[in-house]
Amino acid sequence: MNLRELSDLLGLSQTTVSRALNGYPEVKEATRLRVTEAARTHNYHPNTRAKSLATGRTMSIGHVIPLSNQHEMVNCVFSDFIAGAGESYARRGYDMRVSVVDDADEIEAYERLASTGKVDGVIVHGPRLDDERIPLLHRLGLPFVVHGRSSDCTTPYSWLDVNNRSAFHRATNFLLDLGHTRIGLVNGIEDMDFAMRRRDGYSTALEARGIKVDPDLAHAFEMTEPFGYAKTREMLDLRDPPTAVIASSLIPALGVRRAVEERGLTIGKDVSIICFDDALSYLPNGAGSPIFTATRSSVRDAGRRCGEILMDQIEGRTTDPVHELWEAELVVGQSTGPAPTR
Amino acid sequence: MNLRELSDLLGLSQTTVSRALNGYPEVKEATRLRVTEAARTHNYHPNTRAKSLATGRTMSIGHVIPLSNQHEMVNCVFSDFIAGAGESYARRGYDMRVSVVDDADEIEAYERLASTGKVDGVIVHGPRLDDERIPLLHRLGLPFVVHGRSSDCTTPYSWLDVNNRSAFHRATNFLLDLGHTRIGLVNGIEDMDFAMRRRDGYSTALEARGIKVDPDLAHAFEMTEPFGYAKTREMLDLRDPPTAVIASSLIPALGVRRAVEERGLTIGKDVSIICFDDALSYLPNGAGSPIFTATRSSVRDAGRRCGEILMDQIEGRTTDPVHELWEAELVVGQSTGPAPTR
DNA sequence: ATCATTTTTCAAAGCGCTTTGGATAGCCTT
DNA sequence: AAGGCTATCCAAAGCGCTTTGAAAAATGAT
Incomplete structure (x- = not known):
């Protein structure tokens, strides 16, 4: 019919x-x-195809996921983000078009999305310090919203970000207040903007108390369980091991915990752990009370909001770039306690 | 231009x-x-829109994700699956269209996908025992491939599934061979077909050795860490606690481990753990040697293959339903050992 | 009853591509 | 030189919708 x-x-x-x-x-x-x-x-x-041709609108929003070797993008976080975004899309009759591409083809993927008119706009995931996608999309005239920020980028653009710097600053201060001075960091890869900001929050807090950042305690790598485990083992082997560790996510934090417990040490007594918690639905930080003390911000909510901002932009409801900086909340769990006395 | x-x-x-x-x-x-x-x-x-209208093809494949309260679908596993599927789509010029829908609207979402011609085919995720989506899609004439199977469904359809029954059968036997007789099961929700088959493999193996399934040891719920933890605590509190636990995925297995270690018990000595490992890229089962003894099958590979099967079907390269049953491999890690002697 | 308005409906022209059913030209055969 | 191929190319008709510009019908004012 x-x-x-x-x-x-x-x-x-x-x-x-x-x-x-x-x-x-x-x-x-x-x-x-x-x-x-x-x-x-x-x-x-x-018929959607006919409608699209006639209106020039596709009612769909693009997400480009590079399949990097590091798998930084196709990860747990991504799946919760799209759940949120998808939810807001559905409410307004959009849906999401996902292109999985080889790392080398990422830029071309955006160009193609624009030139073939496959989507009405895109969400940019995992921005780097100076992300070339931002000026590119700006030039292509394709509406977009960045989840995160690109510190060194001068082109104006809409973004929604968690205040990663302040989250890690507060986490570090929380540990310092408990008397910890040897604080390890298990960070994500630091050409990612969010990881860089987290590192900055960590360093600044330490230095404000006159503590120099020890390179043996600050690590950056893939955000996986084995990495959290391996790095924590290394740190515990130091002559002057950390009494606390800050992890970039719940997943590496699980590895940190494993390494600590393997040594017969007690979490929250011998070694404290704080992590960033993206509030993933399938990897909750404890059922009732939180297991890990954590700085928490829902990536799902972020997805929802990014979608809304983008759709508003596409529909011309907003014209100026939108910036939203969300503060993470600091929830206290069972993984932190006063620094042990030697 | x-x-x-x-x-x-x-x-x-x-x-x-x-x-x-x-x-x-x-x-x-x-x-x-x-x-x-x-x-x-x-x-x-x-222009993709014009091309679509002229050819009647969209070069895109639909994935419907219901946002159930249980979050069964929008989970870690899903994100690795789409990474695989997306990869095979990209190779052949397709991409993926994801609709996130309210549970109640799921059926309608498929009808709309078909009637508005938004996609050339769909992948069906997480089939239940008698899944209504299969006859529906058959009736709608929309090509589809099921990731998993629907045991009670009589309509013919293409599927790719891991042999969950045999995977759990072998896992259970492996533990039985080590002398365990009190074996706990931390399963997924059992109206899911895969969970049902896993339960069946577990029960069958036990009964073949004359061991009756103890309802206190067999649990089914969300596949989350806290659930694995909570159920294991309960089981360890029994008068006759299990000496081994089989978990449906790495995530609940982490919870199982936490509960065991919390009691001061040692994994692989006091309590053995086997889990199903979907070989998720960001949650690897150890870096070199596996942490958990596990039955393993890559969900990413499954995604890749499902995509290929579906595209072959769409392009008329295959006409009969395709069935692929993959055997999981049993990898031995550090989480299993002989049953402790009382 | 007539004319000016407003409301309601319509025919036809796109949107930018693919594809059908020729047309034209070039090259052999005989 | 005529006829038959084959290799190239083209005009025009869709695909199923939206939207423009105009016509028809209904309404109101005079």
Whole structure:
């Protein structure tokens, strides 16, 4: 059943039927009723492809995921983000178009998305310090919102970010207040903007108390369990091991915990752990009370909001770049305690 | 730059240019060269929307994710699956269209995908014992491939599944061979087909050795860390606690480990753990040697293969339903050992 | 009853591509 | 030179929708 068939059936023109269904005012209420009724009973749904061509809109939003060796992008966090974004898309009749591409083809993927008109806008994931995608998209004229920020980028753009610097600053201070002075950092790869900011928060807090950052205690790598484990083992082997560790996510924190417990040490007594918690639905930080003390911000909520910002932009409801900086909350769990006395 | 402009520029008809670019034989090699050259220098890329309308193909594949309260679907596993699927899509010029929908709207989402021609086919995730989506899609005439199986479904359909029954059968036998007789099960929700089959493998193996399944030892719930933890605590509190636990995934297994270690018990000595390992890239089961003894099958590979099967089907390369049953491999890690002697 | 408005409807022209059904030109055969 | 191929190319007709510009019908004012 297509529009012509339906309009023939009703003895109306395609114009009128189209307008009736799309809520235009210049159609009598009685006919609109007749039309919507007929559309329902005959199960008519406009062909998306034709609609797209006619309107120039696809009602879909692009997400490009490079399949890097590091798997930095296709990760747990991503899946919760798209759940949130997808939710807001659905509410407004959009859906999401995901292109998985080889790292080398990433830039081209964005160009293609724009030049072939596959999407109405894109979300940029995992920005680096000076991310070339931002000026590119700006030049291409494709609406976009960045999840995170790109510190060194001068092009104006919309972003939503967690205040990673302050989150790690506060986490570090929390540990310092408990008397810890040897504090390890298990960070993500530091050409990622968020990781850089986290490192900065960590360093600044330490230095404010006159503690120099010990390179043996500050590590940056993939955010996996084995990495958290391996680095913590290394640190515990030092002559002057850390009494606390800050991890970039719950997943490496699990590795940190494993390494600590393997030594027969007690979490929250011998070694304290704080991590960043993205509030992932399938990897909750404890059921009732939190296991890990953590700085928490829901990546799912972020996805939801990024979607909204982008759709507003696409529909011309907002015109200036939007910036949202979310503060993480610091939740105290069972993984932190006063520094042990030697 | 569109087709008309390009063909005007070249002094050729749209037909010829289109054919030249799409590799049809009825165009002189010299002109094809001229055309492709011009297309490149003028950065021409055919408009996807127009192409879709003309061909009736969208070159995209749908994935419907219901946002259930249980979050069964939008999980770690899903994100690795789409990474694999996306990879195979990219290789053949497809990409993926994800609709996140409210649970109640799931069926309608599939109907809409079909009736509006948004996608060329869909992947069905997380089938239940008698999954209504299968007859629905069959009726709608939309090509689809099921990741998993639907035991009670009579409609013919293509599927790719891990042999969950045999994986859990072997895991259970492995523990039985080590002398364990009190074996706990931390399963996924058992209206999911895969969970049901796993339970079956577990029960069958026990009963083959004359051991009755103890309902206190067999649990089914969300596959989260806290659930693994909570259920293991409960089981360890029994008068006759288990000496081994089989977990449905690495994530609940982490919870199992936490509960065991919390009691001061040693993994692989006091309590053995086996889990199913989906070989997730960001949650590897150890770096070198596996932490957990596990039955392993890559969900990413499954995604890749499901994509291929579906695209073959869409393109008419295969016509009969395809069935692939993958055996999981049993990898031995540090989490299992002989049953302790009382 | 007539004319000016407003409301309601419609025919037709896109949107940018593919594809059908020729047309034209070039090259052999005979 | 005529006829038959084959190799190239093209005009035009879709694909199924939206939207423009105009016509027809209904309404109101005179």
